[in-house]
Amino acid sequence: MKKFFLAPSILSADFARLGEDTQNAIDAGSDLIHFDVMDNHYVPNLTMGPMILQALRNYNITIPIDVHLMVQPVDNLILPFAKAGATFITFHPESTKDINRTINLIKDHGCKVGMAFNPSTPLCFLDYTIENLDLILLMSVSPGFGDQIFLSSTINKLHEVRKRIDASAFDILLEVDGGIKIDNISSIAHAGANVFVIGSGFFKYPNYKIIVNKIRQELQCSCYRDVH
Ligand code: DX5
Ligand code: ZN
Numbered sequence: 001m002k003k004f005f006l007a008p009s010i011l012s013a014d015f016a017r018l019g020e021d022t023q024n025a026i027d028a029g030s031d032l033i034h035f036d037v038m039d040n041h042y043v044p045n046l047t048m049g050p051m052i053l054q055a056l057r058n059y060n061i062t063i064p065i066d067v068h069l070m071v072q073p074v075d076n077l078i079l080p081f082a083k084a085g086a087t088f089i090t091f092h093p094e095s096t097k098d099i100n101r102t103i104n105l106i107k108d109h110g111c112k113v114g115m116a117f118n119p120s121t122p123l124c125f126l127d128y129t130i131e132n133l134d135l136i137l138l139m140s141v142s143p144g145f146g147d148q149i150f151l152s153s154t155i156n157k158l159h160e161v162r163k164r165i166d167a168s169a170f171d172i173l174l175e176v177d178g179g180i181k182i183d184n185i186s187s188i189a190h191a192g193a194n195v196f197v198i199g200s201g202f203f204k205y206p207n208y209k210i211i212v213n214k215i216r217q218e219l220q221c222s223c224y225r226d227v228h
Pocket of ligand 1: 036145
């Protein structure tokens with residue numbers, strides 16, 4: 001398996017030319033696309049629904065898309081997002097009444113399951129669920145907006161989740177979302193993350209190849225430091 005995955009959050013893309021901007025991010029070397037869904041209820045912001053996801057698939061965006069649901073309730077949006085072309089559907093455990101039901105709905109509709117943790121959400125939600133997850137997402141800001149400051153408490157939490165994943169022996173991706181920039185990405189990688197969501201720190205660059213190369217360089221150095 002590849003060691004690190006770069007997942008630009010199109011929350012910071014140009015919505016007036018979303019297809020083209022997303023394709024440019026892919027052409028620059030992104031591994032997956034992070035798609036933030038906000039409902040003005042679970043979080044105080046309103047973004048994109050399944051029709052936009054379908055429009056991206058119709059535009060021939062074929063790489064995996066990680067749909068990050070910041071919505072409440074969750075379950076009635078799973079089928080529309082699965083049909084529209086979600087690869088991963090990631091939900092917040094406190095936003096659903098029955099975690100097991102939500103996990104099964106995501107799987108039954110052919111998608112991979114992600115569970116997202118807000119900065120203050122305890123990891124006990126992994127008890128009895130970890131074996132059913134494909135991805136664990138740690139929020140490193142309060143969800144709802146791009147371009148916030150990375151919370152350093154995420155680093156300890158990351159170490160803890162990395163231990164749990166390794167102890168489980170399951171192949172679970174560990175994703176971090178919020179405030180990732182070129183100057184903190186290697187410490188996030190060191191703490192055990194392997195999927196990096198980057199919104200404002202990616203789309204602010206006029207040429208995405210520049211930021212992708214910078215990130216890859218940082219992560220390669222970080223691998224090097226791991227080994228030696
Ligand atoms: C925030 C979203 C993030 C956001 C990250 O609630 O879940 O995915 O786009 O943006 P940056 O990288 O700008 O913090
Ligand atoms: Zn997100």
